[in-house]
Amino acid sequence: MDFRSDNTSGVAPQIMAAIADANSGSATPYGDDDATDGLTALFAEVFEHDVAIFPLGTGTAANALALSAIAPPYGAVYCHAHAHIVDDECGAPELFTGGARLVGLDGDHGKISPIDLAATIEDATPHGPHNMQPAAVSLSQATEAGTLYSVEDIMGLAGVAKAAGIGVHMDGARFANAVVGSGASPADLTWRAGVDVLSFGATKNGAMGAEAVVFFDVRRAADFARRRKRGGQLFSKMRFISAQLAAYLTDDLWLANATHANDQATHMSDALVAINGIDLMHPTQANEVFVAVPAPMADGLDSQGFQFHRWSLGKNNAVGLRLVASFETTSDQVVALVSAAQKLAV
Ligand SMILES: Cc1ncc(COP(=O)(O)O)c(C=O)c1O
Incomplete structure (x- = not known):
């Protein structure tokens, strides 16, 4: 009777079978294998958009590395005060960005509001080199309070971010639950609403251990392969992570x-x-x-x-x-x- 987390669950049989299927013969390591190649088309179909996709092993790594791609060491990343990146990642986002600051905003039911975001960015108007520069907003979808940002919510927050010229990250450790719970399409919840980069989770919802960073503006992904490698997340036997993600998306599992x-x-x-x-x-x-x-x-x-x-x-x-x-x-x-x-x- 374990209700502690979705992480206490096992592996979906379809994903276990896909791992076993991937376990035959040899494959080129470090992501140059057929299963990993095929993911780009699969994710592009799900999101109805060109994507650059990078499989990796944990949600923390996905968040920290995704943020490093959009926030410089002197950047401020706005998020909910109790976001996973603030409370539960042991400083990984700060480490991987090389020192960006997470700025926690209060908000009911795990959500931040466009008004508070705009006011906080306004307060941070740069005075020369002296303060942290607004760099990104990070939204958890579903939130840490089990709630959802609607498409309109995301558009409102992303609109504030775009007006300030900063990036939009989504922590989608429970993205599947958000898609189902909102009834909105993956595209509407992300790039169409203004999200630049998504941490796409699968582990909590049936994978053994597979997440992906998904860029909707592929130009932003230019140096990400090296960031992932430096972050220790370029798995040599990547085919087993990719096989999980492929099975996860196949037949809408x-x-x-x-x-x-x-x-x-x-x-x-x-x-x-x-x-x-x-x-x-x-x-x-x-x-x-x-x-x-x-x-x-x-x-x-x-x-x-x-x-x-x-x-x-x-x-x-x-x-x-x-x-x-x-x-x-x-x-x-x-x-x-x-x-x-x-x-x-x-
Ligand atoms: C909202 C959220 N983001 C990210 C993660 C990813 O964490 P992990 O590094 O444990 O895979 C979790 C896991 O609990 C989470 O709840």
Whole structure:
């Protein structure tokens, strides 16, 4: 009964099979193999646009290296104050950019607003060489609060960024969940709304370990192959990462997995908020549920073996829980959690 993260899930059978299929004969190393070559066309079809795509191993590397391509060492990168790049990447974005500063903006439900972004950039108007120069905005989609930026939200934020002449990065560790949850196309959520570079996640949604940096303006990718190599992310046996990404996109597996995860999260969310004493902390729009529950209920669920993260302390001794559904979460698991919570309600 593990609701701690979508990272606790295993590997989708189709992706495991693709890895096994890739395991025959030899292939040119370092990404000069057929599977990696084929990814450009696959991603171009999904995004309805020419792309430069770079497979790599972790979401942290994708974010840090993508940001390094659009932010100089003296640049400021605007993002939510609790973005993964701020709270959970151990300074990798600062390291890989050579010193850019992450500037965290507050915002309800994990989202930043165009008004706050514009005001923050305005405040940072350069005075000679003395201050950090506005360089990029980074948006998490889905956000760390399990919410989504709509196409209009992204257009608004990207519009502010473009007016200031800065780049737009999207942390799409849960991009599939965002596509399904929003009902918008991958193109509408990215380049059509003004996103320049996307960290495209697959690991949380069925891959063994595969992410990709996707550039929509291929000119921005000119030196990225070297950045990836310097970052230790040019895998010699790249074919196994590429095979995962190819299987992930084939027959819309990525969307099917995300649909399942999002549906389970919606069921969980709807049933939990109907229970006395449980409050929803953020709208459930993808595959994560954030609820404030009475502390004895959290302890009771814990002692019955339900696993989850205690995210925050709420008012009146309530505990904020993060409950994540994955492509493997079953209805039985959700029902068991909900009925345990019902029995613990007062
Ligand atoms: C929003 C977000 N971005 C990026 C990542 C990528 O992290 P990792 O380096 O663990 O693959 C995660 C993983 O938890 C995440 O939640």
